[in-house]
Amino acid sequence: MKNRETTIAWVFLLPLLLALTAVAAWPLARNIYFSFTDAFLDNPSDYSFVGFQNFVTVLEDSIFWGAVRNTLVFTLVSVALETLLGFAIALLLHRAFAGRGLVRAAILVPWAMPMVVSAKIWEWMFNDQFGLINKALIWLGFLDKGIAWTADPSLILGTVIFIDVWVTTPFMVLLILAGLQLIPEEIYEAAEVSGVPAWKRLWSITLPLATPAIGVAVLFRTLDALRMFDLSYVLAANNEKAMTMSIYARDQLISFQDLGVGSAASTWVFLIIGLITITLVSILRLDRNTG
């Protein structure tokens, strides 16, 4: 009986395992394999093993470290802003008010748009000569002449973060709102009747009870942000000030056709994201056990 059930279980799992092997495990293994070779993209079957040399090449490239720094700054700042804004907006939407359903649907619009479209729209709005943003700022008297938001190296990363916050905050709102709605109303009523002030209810009840939901949202967003590609690529192409790890790996692999170094870069990206994920997940799990 037991054996039969196990067999059936494996049969059900088989399609998924095959699919995972085909689209995840095999490419990953190939990628790591090529990291140790000097293959080029124009003729990938002609290669020899070079040990860890590609990994060293990547580590010695200051552009790579710039990309790592950009990615980490982008991830940290954008996820932090999105979490704060998301939590605040979720708290607002959690209150019942007339037209809440409409507002809830409306705030999803940025998230529903493809990132490339959003990036293009914002690129136009941020245009230093014809852009809406500069026009508005000049009209309001904040600026004398337009700023090159997407060209100025000192502004580009900030602009990227701003757009990402605009696009992704709705996602945070939705996940955190779902968490808030799991908290029973009577708990708040109990606290209210006992004379617990509103700030204390937020700090000691809402926040700890919403933490699992916020944690999951932060995890999702962090993973997404760490492998961010499209936004920076559309907005800044190969501007080193906005280059992410993914763009770096793509450049090595596609632009420079260097399969070996590109794969090594991809492997580094994979390892860095993996490390951060493991750290985050263990923090979250720790929290769940004590919470």
Add this chain to the structure above:
Amino acid sequence: MASVTLKEVSKSFGAFDVLRSIDLDVEDGEFVVFVGPSGCGKSTLLRVIAGLVPVSQGIVSIDGEEVTDVPASKRGVAFVFQSYALYPHMNVARNISFALETARMTKAEIGRRLAKVADMLKIGHLLDRKPKQLSGGQRQRVAIGRALVSQPKLFLFDEPLSNLDADLRMEMRFEIAKLHTEVGATMIYVTHDQTEAMTLADRIVILNHGRIEQVGTPRELYDHPANKFVAGFLGSPRMNFAPARSDERGRVITGPDGFELSIDQLRAQKPTTLGLRPEALEIVSPDKSGCIKGIFERVEDLGYEQIAYIRLSEDTIWTVRSGGVIPAYASGSRIGLRWKPEDIYLFNDKDQRIETRSTLEPAIVGISR
């Protein structure tokens, strides 16, 4: 300790009137129970007093001070919820002392109060546990402890025992009664369980469709119900009713099975319903005079009491309750039902009770069949 006064309190949710002009005085130190069927507005009324639900109209006063617009957090009352509403992420000790943290109280004082409450409710060994590690009864104790610890002047209980099993409910009922004696605070308690209402209350408030049907001590309500609703609501099994009619002179009442009842001085109060409590009825031989006849359907033996079901007509089944043994008649046997004249209740066409007990002496004169 505090008195509570409600003046013409009404509450509507949209077009739906939940409370309709409620007037009520709860005295200092009193234990008052709101009871009524589902949807009668009893929980809403309690929430109005707590300040969790704003009134649509009327005035709420606690201790002589109007609090109609005072937020719940400033009313100084304690509320015990049916769901217990414990903070799931805090242990028992913090659940109880949480409200004190912001009340500018020293750690020592908080500790002292916590210890006292824990001792009172015998939950000292649970202080480190999380709510999910507690049984229903333990959670209820913690919820009560949380109410007790702030030493409020007014306790509000919203069906606190309805999630517990029968044994625990009885135990907690006793504990709450004891608590009321020890603490001496005013308590208002909502329940749909008439046993809780009867056993706990100094006074019972019976609500129906957002209106107060009657207020009084359990004994008053049971013996002198103001109307058919109250008469039918209290008592288990409920009071037996049957349509009745008086003659033109108001002297003779005709009831089920064609029996007639001579009631002197009934005068213009035309009864349309008569009621008899199950324990007022006695099963006798159908040949006896002065009884109404019915068909024995079945008997339920609960050990400490027996309940017999007697069919009077197609759509009327009366119950008879006896602490003794009801003879096991075969189903379908014809039997007679008899009662003492003073046990009869009469209601008019507006379902108001016609007072007959003290001044009138009804007597069965015979069966006209």
